[in-house]
Amino acid sequence: MQGSAFALFDSSVKHEWLLLDAGVTITPPFDEEAVKDSLLVDQDVDAGASATVVFTAPTKPGEHEVVCGVAGHIEAGMAAKLIVQ
Numbered sequence: 001m002q003g004s005a006f007a008l009f010d011s012s013v014k015h016e017w018l019l020l021d022a023g024v025t026i027t028p029p030f031d032e033e034a035v036k037d038s039l040l041v042d043q044d045v046d047a048g049a050s051a052t053v054v055f056t057a058p059t060k061p062g063e064h065e066v067v068c069g070v071a072g073h074i075e076a077g078m079a080a081k082l083i084v085q
Protein backbone atom coordinates (compact mmCIF):
# COMPACT_ATOMS: atom_id res chain seq x y z
CA MET A 1 0.00 0.00 0.00
CA GLN A 2 1.38 3.38 -0.97
CA GLY A 3 -0.71 5.50 1.34
CA SER A 4 -3.91 5.91 3.21
CA ALA A 5 -6.30 8.72 3.91
CA PHE A 6 -8.71 9.17 6.76
CA ALA A 7 -11.26 11.96 6.85
CA LEU A 8 -12.01 13.63 10.14
CA PHE A 9 -15.29 15.46 10.12
CA ASP A 10 -16.53 18.56 11.85
CA SER A 11 -16.62 18.30 15.58
CA SER A 12 -17.23 20.74 18.36
CA VAL A 13 -14.03 19.70 20.09
CA LYS A 14 -10.38 19.41 19.14
CA HIS A 15 -8.90 16.05 18.12
CA GLU A 16 -5.33 14.83 17.65
CA TRP A 17 -4.96 11.94 15.19
CA LEU A 18 -1.95 9.81 16.04
CA LEU A 19 -0.40 6.75 14.43
CA LEU A 20 2.14 4.91 16.52
CA ASP A 21 4.97 2.57 15.69
CA ALA A 22 4.28 -1.15 15.74
CA GLY A 23 4.40 -2.75 19.13
CA VAL A 24 3.75 0.44 21.09
CA THR A 25 0.74 -0.11 23.28
CA ILE A 26 -1.30 2.74 24.69
CA THR A 27 -2.93 2.40 28.07
CA PRO A 28 -5.17 5.31 29.08
CA PRO A 29 -4.74 7.92 30.29
CA PHE A 30 -2.70 8.85 27.22
CA ASP A 31 0.78 10.26 27.89
CA GLU A 32 2.16 11.78 24.68
CA GLU A 33 5.54 12.49 26.24
CA ALA A 34 6.00 8.78 26.93
CA VAL A 35 5.47 7.84 23.27
CA LYS A 36 6.74 10.93 21.45
CA ASP A 37 9.58 8.97 19.82
CA SER A 38 7.09 6.40 18.52
CA LEU A 39 4.72 8.79 16.74
CA LEU A 40 4.63 8.15 12.98
CA VAL A 41 1.84 10.67 12.33
CA ASP A 42 0.59 13.50 14.56
CA GLN A 43 -2.22 15.62 13.09
CA ASP A 44 -4.12 18.16 15.16
CA VAL A 45 -7.67 18.95 14.13
CA ASP A 46 -9.09 22.11 15.64
CA ALA A 47 -12.61 22.27 16.99
CA GLY A 48 -15.03 22.98 14.18
CA ALA A 49 -12.50 22.06 11.51
CA SER A 50 -12.24 19.16 9.12
CA ALA A 51 -9.03 17.51 8.04
CA THR A 52 -7.77 14.70 5.92
CA VAL A 53 -4.72 12.85 7.13
CA VAL A 54 -2.62 11.43 4.32
CA PHE A 55 0.33 9.27 5.19
CA THR A 56 2.49 6.53 3.81
CA ALA A 57 1.47 3.29 5.42
CA PRO A 58 4.18 1.87 7.66
CA THR A 59 6.01 -1.16 6.33
CA LYS A 60 7.02 -2.53 9.73
CA PRO A 61 4.87 -5.58 10.41
CA GLY A 62 2.73 -5.60 13.49
CA GLU A 63 -0.10 -3.74 15.12
CA HIS A 64 0.08 0.03 14.93
CA GLU A 65 -2.22 1.85 17.31
CA VAL A 66 -4.27 4.73 15.91
CA VAL A 67 -5.62 6.94 18.67
CA CYS A 68 -6.83 10.42 19.48
CA GLY A 69 -4.37 12.10 21.80
CA VAL A 70 -6.82 14.50 23.43
CA ALA A 71 -7.43 13.67 27.08
CA GLY A 72 -10.36 11.33 27.54
CA HIS A 73 -10.82 10.57 23.85
CA ILE A 74 -9.25 7.10 23.88
CA GLU A 75 -11.55 6.26 26.76
CA ALA A 76 -14.44 7.53 24.62
CA GLY A 77 -13.57 4.99 21.93
CA MET A 78 -11.26 6.94 19.62
CA ALA A 79 -8.80 4.10 19.23
CA ALA A 80 -8.14 1.57 16.50
CA LYS A 81 -5.37 -0.58 15.12
CA LEU A 82 -3.65 -0.58 11.74
CA ILE A 83 -2.30 -4.06 11.14
CA VAL A 84 0.66 -4.47 8.79
CA GLN A 85 1.44 -8.02 7.68
Ligand SMILES: [Cu+2]
Nearest residue numbers: 015068070073
Ligand atom coordinates in the same frame (compact mmCIF):
# COMPACT_ATOMS: atom_id res chain seq x y z
CU1 LIG B 1 -10.58 13.01 19.72
